[in-house]
Amino acid sequence: MDLRALFSSNDPINATEAFTNRQGQWELVASALQEHLRNAAGDAFDVEDLEAPRTNVIVFHGVGGVGKTTLSRKLEAALTAADQRPVQWGEPTWPGEKILPIRIDLSRSAGTSFEDLVLTIRAALADLGRPLPAFDIALRRYWEAQHPGESLEEYLRRGGLAARFGKRMPQQMQSALADVAQALLLPGTVGSALGQLTGSLTKALRERRQTVRALAGCARLGGILEAEPDLEALSFYPHLLAWELTQLPPERRRVPVVLLDTFEDVGDRTHRDLERLIQRVVWLMPNAFFVITGRSRLQWADEGLQGQLDYTGPTAWPGLALPATSVPAARASRPAPGCGRQILIGDFSDEDCDTYLARRLTHDGQPLISPDIRAVITQRSHGLPLHLDLAVARFLEVRRTGRAPAPADFDHTFPALIARTLSDLTPEERHVLRSASLLDAFDLELATRTAGLAHQAPARRLTERSMVTEDPYAIWPYHLHGAIRSALRTADDHTDDGWTPTDWQRAAMRALAALGDQWRSTSTPATGRTLLVACLRQGLRLARDHRLTDLSWLTDAAIAYDSDAIWEPLTPPARDQAGLHSPGQTASPLLDTPADVLVELLTALARRQREHREHTVDRLSAILTTGLLPGELAEMAEYYRAKANRDLGRNEVSRQGMQQIAADGGRLALRARRGLADAARIDGDFPTALTAAQGLGFEGREQRVLGDIWWAHADFDRAITAYETARNQAEQHGNVGEQAITQARLTLAVAFTDPARADDEIALATQLLNGLTQRATTLITHIAALIRDAGSPDITDRAQTLHTELTVAGLTWLGPSLDVALAFHHAVLGAHHDLAATTDRLRESTSTGAYAYYAHIAAAFGGLPAPQPSVRWLEDDHTIRHRWHALVITRRGEAGI
Incomplete structure (x- = not known):
């Protein structure tokens, strides 16, 4: 029965200690x-x-x-x-x-003293119903020496051992002493002759007398009785207990x-x-x-x-x-x-937490704590039973005021967790613990530097505590228990050495600096990207939650993150009470510090692979409106807004953005020039696109741009060569993201000319995309698979599914590519009506001029008239139409159609 809960309310609550x-x-x-x-x-x-x-x-x-x-x-x-x-x-x-x-x-x-421990074990063994003479004689001698004039029987009674285990132990000890005294033929009472008894017994054991043969089997009894009967000697007496247990009859x-x-x-x-x-x-x-x-x-x-x-x-x-x-x-x-x-x-698991709370307090056989409150408590507890008990106490406290408890009453942590956690730590360990609570994960060096200490010993001692979990395969192997970390960061700290808001702020600055130093000094080709992302995730949260105005190394890290085009999710947890560095502080409005804006920028860039491009444009526009980003990061936001506008079919708006970035001559100028080359290609102005592509180099993705130009002309030998060159360059630069992009473009070319090889190229593209967040690139490989399988019965259904995915993602620019794949399929089957309908749809969707050349390609498949507007090809229109039409003839022959 939980008496504290029982006496907390006038209502008849069944309050029991639940055990999950x-x-x-x-x-x-x-x-x-x-x-x-x-x-x-x-x-x-x-x-x-x-x-x-x-x-x-x-x-x-x-x-x-x-x-x-x-x-x-x-x-x-x-x-x-x-x-x-x-x-x-x-x-x-x-x-x-x-x-x-x-x-x-x-x-x-x-x-509990050590004496109490020994006496408790002996008192419990009294239940065996037999004296333990070897131990009892030694213990009685110890007691007489260390507690003169104090009755052992009274001590046992006062300490509760007599009530817990009964009163047989003193009787058994008295019996053992009497039996030994009788065996040694000692006169007088046992009590008055204890010193004489032990001396005589020691002598008898040494002389191996038959009268004490029962005790003579204990080889070390004599040595124990000869030793000074102090606490040190008492710690060896349990050996006598162990020996006595072996002397008992089997049934005992x-x-x-x-x-x-x-x-x-x-x-x-x-x-x-x-x-x-x-x-x-x-x-x-x-x-x-x-x-x-x-x-x-x-x-x-x-x-x-x-x-x-x-x-x-x-x-x-x-x-x-x-x-x-x-x-x-x-x-x-x-x-x-x-x-x-x-x-x-x-x-506890979430299920165990809910079961515990449901059974802890009941009323008329039903759980008193409602499911919605149990859910909040469970989420906040991180599975820690102590948090559950504190929440139960909080429930009764609220109920005692006459108000019905609500879920909001439990959406917090408890200061008592801090007191329990810190109770057996040294001052330095407490300091490191608070510092480490700022970090999602840490190693000894990171924890030490965040704490501002010169030596690692306190951090090392802390990592050996059970509140710290270790994953030896992680970048930073240690992390704090979730409930304890949350309590340290959010609950009112009433301890003597509790930190002020300024203390937390300074620790956050030390943690951010330490993360940056680790990224710069320990990054290797093997761990570089993983370490970069890990440092960014922790650094962004620290800078945002603690409102740090100096972005420091985060600017360089953001640029490095962007350069590889992998787009791992970076979003830190939402900033609420769980993420604040001092109790009672309220969250600030979104985008009011450089750190807020940087978090939003990198989040927008990563999430654009999973959300509609319209959302991306809105996010980046809001970011640029704040004016809080430094120049290089503002340029990044402008560049990706221009790219998103291009993906939405807003080619002129995209072109204006790219022209501004190219004119400024910053870090992204080459990429902007590439964007202008792409814009010219999209408009069907291939001579301008080819001119703009010259001199872009790897940074401007020159070979990929050339591949796209030759692909549009059905010059697949040159296109494949360009894509392969671009992929190899990316591999040499260790840029996995660019490798995946160029490999996906390569699959679009190979799928038309060599379906058998396309299997391998698509498999390689899928392998390169594994672990990356490149939605558009992934969908390109799916379109390539449709081209490879042209003539198969399920192409139309697969194309419809892909069209839905493109629409949801806001990837308007891939729509014409999908329609070209579908047109190729209809042409291979000789489905002239379907081919004409697909070509008309393409003509309508590209009537503004953007991607109009796709309608020309679809018309060429079936020998249909070239649509308007016209395209500025690099070669004559007849040659290009012939190449595209020849692909259909070749595929029909391979399929036996």
């Missing part, structure tokens, strides 16, 4: 425990072997609030009684009476399953005194099984801890030496025996 399925973790525990039981029952197992590797521990670690304590409690309940085990967990493969679960909370709030034996929760409160990496004592307990009780839950993985298998802990290295702890494994919330594969015993607890 953690079947994967149960399967791992069950598998490891089964393996442990097998090993402990084997003939080769020796509880006194201090050199054998230990596989008697499994560790669950994860970010604060992910549900480790809840899992620990559920495991204890499931191991205690079958009726408390979730049905989906299934039945264990061992008899229930063989297991003795013992859960110990190590949190600071619980105040139980395997202790010790669940140590909140292990992060044991200490830190500088102060390992308590951790050393606890590790000693785990090592000295190899027949017990330990389930440890905490925020960080155990480092016991690290060689570097020699001297700080007694037992270290991968040989000692083979299961702890492997990297932490992320386990899904719902299921997990079974690990190999002794391997992979450090498991990172995953977040």
Whole structure:
């Protein structure tokens, strides 16, 4: 029962601690425990072997609030009684009476000392109903020395152990002492003769007397009793417990399953005194099984801890030496025996979050939290159970005011997440954590520079925390848990070292500078494009969200992004409360800073491949109206607006834009001259187009322009040669985007002349386009496939589908190419009526003069009269019409028509 929820309202709410399925973790525990039981029952197992590797521990670690304590409690309940085990967990493969679960909370709030830990284990073993004389004598001696005049029985009662495990432990200890005293023929009461008893027992053990043969089997008992009875000695006493367990009759034996929760409160990496004592307990009780839950993985298998802990290295702890494994919330594969015993607890799935919230609060058997509110909470939680609990508390708080909770009440993060996250971090680690929350992903150098530190050690320590996830194959391998990152960036920070808005602003500037330096200094031919896009995505968001006025390296990066014509999506998440750098700040209007405008520019350029060109023109016009872009970027916006206008059939408007850019002589002047050459070709003025193409070079895509000119004349040998040259030049320059564009144009030429070769060329174009965002180029290859397949029965339907795609995309300029492919198909089939109708449609759509030469090509297929307006060809009209018509004759012969 959740008492806090129960006492939060006068209404009868069924408030229970819901537990969402953690079947994967149960399967791992069950598998490891089964393996442990097998090993402990084997003939080769020796509880006194201090050199054998230990596989008697499994560790669950994860970010604060992910549900480790809840899992620990559920495991204890499931191991205690079958009726408390979730049905989906299934039945264990061992008899229930063989297991003795013992859960110990190590949190600071619980105040558990090392003495308490040892006493708890011993008190739980009292349930076995037999004295454990070797341990009990040593413990009584320790207690008399360290707590003179304090009754052990009263201490157990006051600490709650007597109520939890019963009062049999003191009675069993008294019985053990009496039996030993009697065996040694000691006079007087046990209490007054304890010092004499231990001394006599030590002497008897050394002399191997028959009277103490039952204890003589414990080889190290004498040494323990001779040692000074201090806390250090107490940490070795669990060896006596382990030995005593092996002496019990088979029907009395139980395997202790010790669940140590909140292990992060044991200490830190500088102060390992308590951790050393606890590790000693785990090592000295190899027949017990330990389930440890905490925020960080155990480092016991690290060689570097020699001297700080007694037992270290991968040989000692083979299961702890492997990297932490992320386990899904719902299921997990079974690990190999002794391997992979450090498991990172995953977040809840969206379905688990909804189930948890639906079961947490109920009224008359129905979920109290509505589905729309559960959806908002789930989205905000990033699967973190702590966020769910805080949202439940928020729900009850709002409800207590008399107002019905609404989804908007939960569209935020909670300051409590910050307090829980920062609680066990050093000041430097806190500083790095806040800095890293500005970044989508980071490496040690990026985090260190963003924090403004001179050394990487704090960042390295932070990356070993469970709140940081690692992907070794990513450009930046580390990223923060989503819920924690959101809380750090948006929630009111009431901690003593919380940052001011100015602190956040300066950190954002450091992060932007560090990203730029990484791009400039570490970019290689193999990683250049990937690194560029990654840096742009992070840099654009930082500059926009933090209103940085100096675009710095982003201008050069934007130009580099444009030059390759690949157009990966760059859009950062929408700027709202989740993206602000200080709590309470409201989002600014769109396009009011240079960073806003740059984000919009690059977004428009990338999205034009997926949206109507009219939208592109509107976006770029709005960008240019602001006047906030520096010269080179403003030129880029003007150039692509001119291109979009050309794609929409606005050839004169496009020409004016290109002329202005060419006249200015800037970086895009050559591209603008190419645009003018294309405009002349589109208008059917091929002599002007050919003249404009001269001297463009690779930067102006001269060979591609020439290929388009020769293609229109059906001079496919020259066209193919030009396209191949252009493609090879792009490959030499490492420009994959231009390679794909010229290869697609090549397919249009080859499809007419060599359908068999066209298969390979289209396949190559498809391969080059893989991973690129070039919608128009992709559709060109589809048109080429229609030309290749001319005469096939499904061409008309495929052409209609393509026409719809062109219309949706606003790619008006490709419409005539599609109609030419359809006209070729009708001509090959001899469908004169359909050919005439397609030619008339082309004549009508190009009546303004733009792309009018396509109507001439369609007419030439069937020997129809040349339409108006006339075209300024480079050769006589008869020669060109003959070439186009010859293609139809050749294809009909190949098809046997």
